[in-house]
Amino acid sequence: MATGFLTDTTVCIGCKACEVACKQWNQLPADGYEFTGDSYDNTKQLSGDTWRHVAFIENPKKKRLTGDVDLVALAEDVKEDLPNGAELDGLGRWTFMSDVCKHCVEAPCQQACPTGAIIRNEFDNVYIQPDVCNGCGYCVPACPYGVITSVPEDGRAFKCTLCYDRQIDGLEPACAKACPTNSIMFGEVEELEKVAEERVKQLHDRGYPQAFLYGTPEVGGTGGIKGNHSKFILMDVPETYNLPENPFLPQDKVAGATVASAVAATMIGAAVVWAFRG
Amino acid sequence: MAEETKRNGKPETSHHPETDPERGDKNYYGIPPIKRAHWTWQIYVYFWVGGIGAGSHLLTVIGHLLGWRDEAFFRTTKYTTLATMTISPVLLIWDLGRPERFLNMLRIVKLRSPMSTGSWALSLFGSMSGLVATKRAAEDGLLLGDNFLSRLAKLVPDRLVSVLALPLGLYVGAYTGILLIATSVPMWARNWLLMGPTFLSSAVSSGLSWTSLVLHLGNWGEGKTLGALKKAEKIVLAVEAVLIAASLVRMGKWSKPLFSKKLGPLFVGGTLVGGIAAPLVLLSGKETRNKSILASVLVLVGGFLFRYVMVVGGRESADDPESYFTFAKKDGGRPEAGSK
Known part of the structure; x- marks a missing residue:
């Protein structure tokens, strides 16, 4: 049985309860008290100490509302002719995503991972054994999503465990438990795939043709990664959420690169032999 | 809309990349979508030192196979390999986040992880070349005369061991390149086919130059040896030049960090001109001792700078969202990815 997440960004309200629940349960320290000014996002990204991160994407429209506009009526979706041809979207919109x-x-x-510290556990989740990791840091540039990160104070690399400890006790991960809008869903991957399919179809029917599932072998989980166990329903191109559209499994090239190096070694060796014989 | 609020074609509504006229960042506030490696100076110094060791070992084996008799030559290559293979693990363990757990590298073999195969190759090659050098030391009387250790060391079948160690040694020279390509960093991953061969050619040219430098400085070595080294240096440098040129073509726009303000002068001046072109010119003219020494120093410095710009350039490449997003796009840098 494989478990995973489905994060439906369309119902995320950006409350960061997942971030807080994750930090509390996993006893993770703060990343510092930086004020970025980048919308309400002061965490910026996933890190060794931040295993859930809510992205705040502002979609301001190019048109600016001027004059006497009834904002209440606007918010209640009252269609009326607006001054200067402004549109309802002139108010701008939010997009949130809990990464x-x-x-x-x-x-x-x-x-x-050269030490075998990173394994697949019995829930088919990718899990770092903290007692084995020796902090070589090679997993960090390998990750196509910038998730796994070294913690300099500790030396080792850390990332989401999918609350391995809670799952063993039959509990859902802390972030999913805390999410007030059920934007974060936890369950069996196959079940979640069905939920996602239905939800995307529903969104299409409601007039949002841009909705799609990220983390399938077609988008996001591409290039030999064969899909992700934690998927996302997105409403914009992946790059908007700082996600790659078509990432790849870097290790697919190791065999070819080794053969190329062996050929080169033979040729360079032969050249040196020739020089030494001459 | 009032015109004065519109600067750079952007209406001023908030502090946001799309609307703030002061901001030029794209995507998600310009935050890198992938994380760079933490690797510090120990890593590129190791890439260089390990390469010299691998190149020197190749010379040991070729010398033995061709029945070379120049004692100074073998002393130089064997002790060089010993010294580099002693320094390399120290540098690598130093760079670990948890150095006391370095042995965990050897609790498992993972053929798809160059970090794993590299650790194994380094351990085995280091041990085997250490045996060869110990025998040499015993023959040179460096093991404090005729004692048990010295007699034991003389029993080492050094030719057999060094031949067996050759593939491992060459892998130590090449895997540093493979280590870089098996990542999500665009500049490295893009050049997956040629990175290993390029690092290997640089390892061999550095090994040749180091051996030539030591023999010239000590006024050791036979004329025949020095001539052969010079000839080999020229060929391997030419191979290296071709491989680097092909790599740059392959990297295309993702090679941008190599030509940045910080790295450009080091890469172009230090590696391409100083480390390859100038030594080739020096070695092609009439031979003098000083010219050979200068050429060797230039090759060694150029080889070090090559590794430095490759590692540091990878950091810049990972930090550039545009570079990664264009690379990880359908029909982007990896159109062949996933076709397996």
């Missing part, structure tokens, strides 16, 4: 480890089917971090 997390993608728990890849073929995980680049796991394949990169």
Whole structure:
């Protein structure tokens, strides 16, 4: 049985309860008290100490409301002719997304790990054994989503465990438990895929043709990664959420690169032999 | 809309990349979508030192196979390999986040992880070349005369061991390149086919130059050896030049960090001109001792700078969202990805 997340960004309200619940349950320290000014996002990204991260994307429209506009009527979706041809979207909109480890089917971090510290546990989640990791840091540039990160104070690399400890006790992960809008859903991957399919179809029917599922072998979980166990329903191109559209499994090239190096070694060796014979 | 609020074609509504006229960042506030490696100076110094060791070992084996008799030559190559293979693990363990757990590298073999295969190759090659060098030390009387250790060391079948160690040694020279390509960093991953061969050619040219430098400085070595080294240096440098040129073509726009304000002068001046072109010119003219020494120093410095710009350039490449997003796009840098 494989478990995973489905994060439906369309119902996320940006409350950061997931971030807080994750930090509390996993006893993770703060990343510092930086004030970025980048919307309401002061965490910026996933890190070794931040395993859930809510992205705040502002969609301001190019047109600016001027004059006497009934904002209440606007918010209540009253269609009326607005001054200067302004549109309802002139108010701008928010897009939120609670980012997390993608728990890849073929995980680049796991394949990169030289100590075998990164394993797949009995829930088919990608899990770092903290007592084995020796902090070589090679998993960090291997991750196509920038999830796994070294913590300098500790030396080792950390990321979302999908609340391995809670799952063993039959509990859902802390972030999913805390999410007030059920934007974060936890369950069996196959079940979640059905939920996602239905939800995307529903969104299409409601007039949002841009909705799609990220983390499938077609989008996001591409290039040999074979999909992600934690998927996302997105409403914009992946790059808007700082996600790659078509990432790849870096280790797919190791065999070819090794053969190329062996050929080069033979040729360079032969050249040196020739020089030494001459 | 009032015109004065519109600067850079952007209406001023909030502090946001799309609307703030002061901001030029794209995507998600310009925050890198992937994380760079933490690797510090120990890593590129190791890439360089390890390469010299691998190149020197190749010379040891070729010398033995061709029945070379120049004792100074073998002393230089064997002790060089010993010294580099002693320094390399120290540098690598130093760079670990948890150095006391370095042995965990050897609790498992993972053929798809160059970090794993590299650790194994380094451990085995280091041990085997250490045996070869110990025998050499015993023959040179460096093990404090005729004692048990010295007699034991003389029993080492050094030719067999060094031949067996050759593939491992060459892998130590090449895997540093493969280590870089098996990541999501665009500049590295893009050049997956040629990175290993390029690092290997640089390892061999550095090994040749180091050996030539030591022999010239000590006024050791036979004329025949020095001539062969010079000839080999020229060929391998030419191979290296071709491989770097092909790599740059392959990297295309993702090679931008190599030509940045910070790295450009080091890469173009230090590696391409100083480390390859100038030594080739020096070695092609009439031979003098000083010219050979200068050429060797230039190759060694150029080889070090090559590794430095490759590692540091990878950091810049990882930090550039545009670079990664264009790379990880359908029909982007990896059109062949996933076709397996």
